[in-house]
Amino acid sequence: MKNFKQKYGSWALVTGATAGIGAQFSEQLAKQGLNIVAVARNQSNLDALKLKLETKFHISVKTIAADLSKQESNQLIIEQTNELDIGLLVANAGAENNGLFIEIDESDESQLLALNVVSPMILSHAFAKRFVRRGKGGILLLSSLFGYQGVPFVANYSASKAYILTLGEALNVELKPLGVDVTVLSPGLTKTSMTENMTIDFNKVPITSHSPEVVAKIGLNALGKKATVVPGLINKIYAWENRFIPRTWPVNLFGFLINRAIIKH
Numbered sequence: 001m002k003n004f005k006q007k008y009g010s011w012a013l014v015t016g017a018t019a020g021i022g023a024q025f026s027e028q029l030a031k032q033g034l035n036i037v038a039v040a041r042n043q044s045n046l047d048a049l050k051l052k053l054e055t056k057f058h059i060s061v062k063t064i065a066a067d068l069s070k071q072e073s074n075q076l077i078i079e080q081t082n083e084l085d086i087g088l089l090v091a092n093a094g095a096e097n098n099g100l101f102i103e104i105d106e107s108d109e110s111q112l113l114a115l116n117v118v119s120p121m122i123l124s125h126a127f128a129k130r131f132v133r134r135g136k137g138g139i140l141l142l143s144s145l146f147g148y149q150g151v152p153f154v155a156n157y158s159a160s161k162a163y164i165l166t167l168g169e170a171l172n173v174e175l176k177p178l179g180v181d182v183t184v185l186s187p188g189l190t191k192t193s194m195t196e197n198m199t200i201d202f203n204k205v206p207i208t209s210h211s212p213e214v215v216a217k218i219g220l221n222a223l224g225k226k227a228t229v230v231p232g233l234i235n236k237i238y239a240w241e242n243r244f245i246p247r248t249w250p251v252n253l254f255g256f257l258i259n260r261a262i263i264k265h
C-alpha cells in the first residue's frame with residue numbers, strides 16, 4: 001500500500017468507520033500514521049474505535065456521531081472538519097433493503113437513497129473542492145458488484161450503487177488533472193454485519209465472499225491507480241460479463257438466484 005500520509009496529508013475522513021469494511025479502512029489508514037475523522041451514528045462504538053486506534057497507532061481520532069441519511073448531517077461534517085487538513089475521503093457508509101420492491105416502505109427506500117447516494121455526492125462535492133484548492137487529495141467511493149447491473153429484490157440498493165459507480169468513473173477523469181484521485185471500490189459479498197442481517201441465504205447464490213480486511217486493502221491499494229476496482233476474480237467476471245452479453249441475461253439470472261435465496265418468514 002502506498003504511503004497516503006505523504007501523498008494526501010495527515011487526516012482522512014471515513015464514514016461508516018466503526019464496523020465492517022469501514023472499520024478496516026480506519027485501521028489500515030491509522031496503521032499508516034494518518035489521523036482519522038470517524039463518522040457513524042453510534043457514539044459508544046465511535047468511542048471504542050477512537051480508544052483502540054489512538055492506543056494502538058498513536059494517532060488522533062476525531063469522532064462525529066451523525067446519521068448521514070439526514071441531509072443536515074453532511075453539512076455538520078463539512079463544518080466540523082473545516083479546521084482540519086483532510087486529504088482523503090472514504091465515503092463508505094451504506095445500507096441495503098431487500099425483498100419485493102412494492103413491499104418495502106417507500107420511506108425506507110428514500111432513506112437508503114439519502115445515505116447511499118445523496119450523502120456521498122454532497123461529501124464528494126465539498127471535499128473535492130477543498131482538495132482542488134490544496135492541490136491534492138483522494139476520494140474512495142463504495143459501490144458494489146450489484147452496481148454493475150439491476151438486481152431484482154435489491155432493486156433500489158443496486159440502483160443506488162450504479163449511481164456511485166457512474167459518478168466515480170466520471171469524477172476520476174474530471175478531477176485527475178486537478179490533482180485529485182477518485183476510485184470506486186465495488187465489493188462482492190463481504191462478511192460484515194450488513195450481510196449477516198440480510199434475509200438472503202447467500203449459500204444459495206454462487207458468489208464467493210471476502211473478509212472486510214481484504215476488501216479494504218484492495219480498495220486502498222487501487223486509489224490513485226484505477227478508476228474502479230472489483231475484489232476477486234469471480235466477482236470481476238460477474239462485473240465484466242455485462243459488456244459482452246445482453247444486459248437482461250444477468251438481471252434475469254440474479255432475479256432467479258436472489259428470489260430462491262430470500263428467507264421467507
Ligand SMILES: NC(=O)c1ccc[n+]([C@@H]2O[C@H](COP(=O)([O-])OP(=O)(O)OC[C@H]3O[C@@H](n4cnc5c(N)ncnc54)[C@H](OP(=O)(O)O)[C@@H]3O)[C@@H](O)[C@H]2O)c1
Pocket residue numbers: 015016017018019020021022039040041042043045066067068069092093094095115142143144145186187188189190191192193194195212
Ligand atoms: N458487506 C457487503 O457484502 C458489501 C458488498 C458490497 C458493497 N458494500 C458496501 O460497503 C459499505 C460498507 O458496508 P459494510 O458491509 O461494511 O457495512 P456494515 O458492516 O453494516 O457497517 C456500516 C457502517 O456504517 C455506519 N452507518 C450505517 N448507517 C449509517 C447512517 N445512516 N449514518 C452514518 N453511518 C451509518 C455503521 O455504524 P452505525 O450503525 O453506528 O451508524 C457502520 O459503522 C456500504 O456502502 C455497502 O453498501 C458492502
